[in-house]
Amino acid sequence: MEVGGSQDALENTNDDNNFNKNGNSDPVVYQLVRVEGDGTLVPATEDEVLQFEDFLHDEKVDLPSIDDVAHVEEYFTNDCIKPDFGEGTSKLDTADVQGLMVDAALEEGRLHTLDDSIVLPSNCSAVHDQELDKLDTEQGGNNIAQQDSASTETTKSTVLNELSSDKEKADACSKPVNDTSTRQSVSGVTSSVPEFSILRGEVCLDNLTIRELQEAFRATFGRQTTVKDKLWLKRRIAMGLTNSCDVPSSGCIVKDYKVIGMGAKQEIPVVQRIPKMELDATLVRDQVMDPGHERDLPSTFSYHSEEQQRLSKRLKRVPTDNDEPQVTIFSEQGTAKRIRKPTKRYIEELSDVETHESTGRLSSPGKRPVCDEVLLRPRVAPLHEVGSLSTTYPTRKDTLGGCSVHVPYVSRMRRGRPRSNFIPFLDLEPSVECTEVPAADGVNLEKEGDQGNHKNTERKEHVETNKEVQGLQAKDFFSPDVNPKLKLGAKRKHHRAWTLSEVVKLVDGVARYGAGKWSEIRRLAFSSYSYRTSVDLKDKWRNLIRASQTQLSTENDGVCPRKSNPSTIPIPPSILLRVKELAEMQPQAGDLRAAIKFAGQSTMAVQGKGSGFL
DNA sequence: GTTAGGG
DNA sequence: CCCTAAC
Structure with a gap:
């Protein structure tokens, strides 16, 4: 006592x-x-x-x-x-x-x-x-x-x-x-x-x-x-x-x-x-x-948070399981490709998801790094779980004329990438058309006249833009988040379908100067096509390679070469064949890269995994 | 400014 | 085509 x-x-x-x-x-x-x-x-x-x-x-x-x-x-x-x-x-x-x-x-x-x-x-x-x-x-x-x-x-x-x-x-x-x-x-x-x-x-x-x-x-x-x-x-x-x-x-x-x-x-x-x-x-x-508890309680109660962590980890674990393979694959590719960190656009989209899921609250910075990537995917699931659990649907309260009502939770955030040419689409359309065409047209008509599809593409462009404007109204109207970084006057480049002659020139250029020398090819082979940038050449080449890989293989199988987009000109198999050869040859310069990569892999295997990375 | 690569 | 990181 x-x-x-x-x-x-x-x-x-x-x-x-x-x-x-x-x-x-x-x-x-x-x-x-x-x-x-x-x-x-x-x-x-x-x-x-x-x-x-x-x-x-x-x-x-x-x-x-x-x-x-x-x-x-x-x-x-x-x-x-x-x-x-x-x-x-x-x-x-x-x-x-x-x-x-x-x-x-x-x-x-x-x-x-x-x-x-x-x-x-x-x-x-x-x-x-x-x-x-x-x-x-x-x-x-x-x-x-x-x-x-x-x-x-x-x-x-x-x-x-x-x-x-x-x-x-x-x-x-x-x-x-x-x-x-x-x-x-x-x-x-x-x-x-x-x-x-x-x-x-x-x-x-x-x-x-x-x-x-x-x-x-x-x-x-x-x-x-x-x-x-x-x-x-x-x-x-x-x-x-x-x-x-x-x-x-x-x-x-x-x-x-x-x-x-x-x-x-x-x-x-x-x-x-x-x-x-x-x-x-x-x-x-x-x-x-609970979060408050976890954060504020003294260490005496760590048993609680530990258990929480363990359990939550177990729950989050499921989609995480294939993390390791991804890492290794990524590492392997590391030598072959440039390692890109997520682009800003990508980050935006991710954070978009995040802010959407948690509405910006409770993003405890301490926790995020641990399962940063993991959280993003599985987080979508709980929405349903809870919905069935307590029949609480994801709604938010909106005030309509003073009285608050529940409305289905719909993100007001833009899901796609920011629309840089939002304004031009709305009112600058005509002037946009005029700015570029004159210089290019003068040069091109002779080249593209033989193809005769120039006008076609222009009309198509109109349709496309209209479609996009509608899309904007449909899903982007509520997102006034015009990226301030993007110039207001920025407009989408006038779409010009690649002509066969261009493709041939490109292939020739690649054969002559090598894939990757895009600026060189552009300067030497595309001097007359002022509207083709080196990036364009690169993109086109990439597409050509894809086409050559898919189209040729399917053709050999006798399968119809997958309804080719009528907007794109059919590329003669002969050219595709050349592309394929070049693609297999050019990277022969990349053959060296592959060899390096291979060597790197093997040395890595010898050294023991993981030591060399990070 | 170019190139690579994702979108 | 666009955009952007990497070079």
Whole structure:
């Protein structure tokens, strides 16, 4: 048996401390408690108090600081509710305190569960009921959305809604299973106390006023509290009740309050089945809370995050499995091809996905690098999972004429690459046509006149642009994200189909100067085709190679050479054959490259994998 | 500025 | 063809 002093030095900062500031109550209250074997505090009986009264008066100064324990405990449980309550972690110095905190946490966890599922299904962790939105937002969003919650009501609800849906998409994949298991393990650890008592405590305390609850708290824990959160008080008292149930001697103190509150609610059935929907909602809500926990809780609770990580990793693992092969392939290609890092456009699209999935929130920078690429693909899946889980469809709230309505979540972001020629398409079309044609036409007509398809291509171009404008209206209209980097006047180059003569010239040029000498070929062989850039030559050559590889092979098989695009001129097999030969020959310069590559591979194999890369 | 390569 | 990284 031990004697402990308890005082409210560290009070809940979220509430104004009227209790302490008013002089009517003692700022310091000492209470005799007994420390149970498991470290819990049990209020002493009256006999015990009498027995130690004298002792208390004399020795209280030197008493061990169990108050710290109490404080930390209170801090912790409080912290569960408000993660942004960011001090007091320094108190976690002794192992005893930590152990006690773990107990408290576990206890809290279990009570939490009970609260959510049975007693107070709609009000799990709110300081005030009406602040549920705000709280959840703060917790789930890691305070990102605090501004939002402070703004208008519609905004708030919108944020919450988006948050929940996004969280469901982003996190639910790993949580629902995970969460229950965590809970089970948690309650499994601490379920030495019959849950029945907790329930009764909750039920009985339900219709007490805050003041009464505070009294009950004081009676139960021997110290005052100014917390005005009913739920918190009830939980804490319930905890006290569960402890006191083990110790009959202290039952009397709380018993009074029990009796007071019992009248109305005693007949409430102990077990109330709540609809599955509620449970699911609870799960989701808890997920929203979790990141805050993970981040803010001291290392004592790493077991939680570890398990989370493990589970989530397991869930994410599936699409990850083929990562290794990709890496090796990539490395092999590394010597053969230029290693490109993702283009900006590519990055844009990826980040597009990301911001779409998480709406920019909660992109915890610490986590991203680990599974950066992996996340992108599988993240799409949870959307469906959750949809089936809690029938929460990915919707967002929109305000239409003042009232907010749910609309299907559709990305307003542009999915494709930014349209550089957005403006030209809309109003500069005619001038665009004129700018380029004159210079080119003069030279070309003689060359292309024989083909006679020049006009055709121009008409086709018109159709194409019209199509594109329609496409813009259809899917890009909501994306005003015109890339500022792109010049407004930039227009798509006038499309000119490659003529046979051009192709021949190109092939000749390649044969003469070698593939890759595009600027040279352009200068020497295409001097008269001012509109063909070296890039064009390169592209065309690439296409020719493709054509030669596919078309020739299919022709040999007797298969119809795959409905050739009527817009492209048919390339005579003779030319294709030449292309193929050149393609096989030219890289003979690349033969050297291949040899190098091969050598590199073999040396790599000798050296042992992986050492040379990165 | 050229070239390679993805889109 | 466009775009952009790599050269």
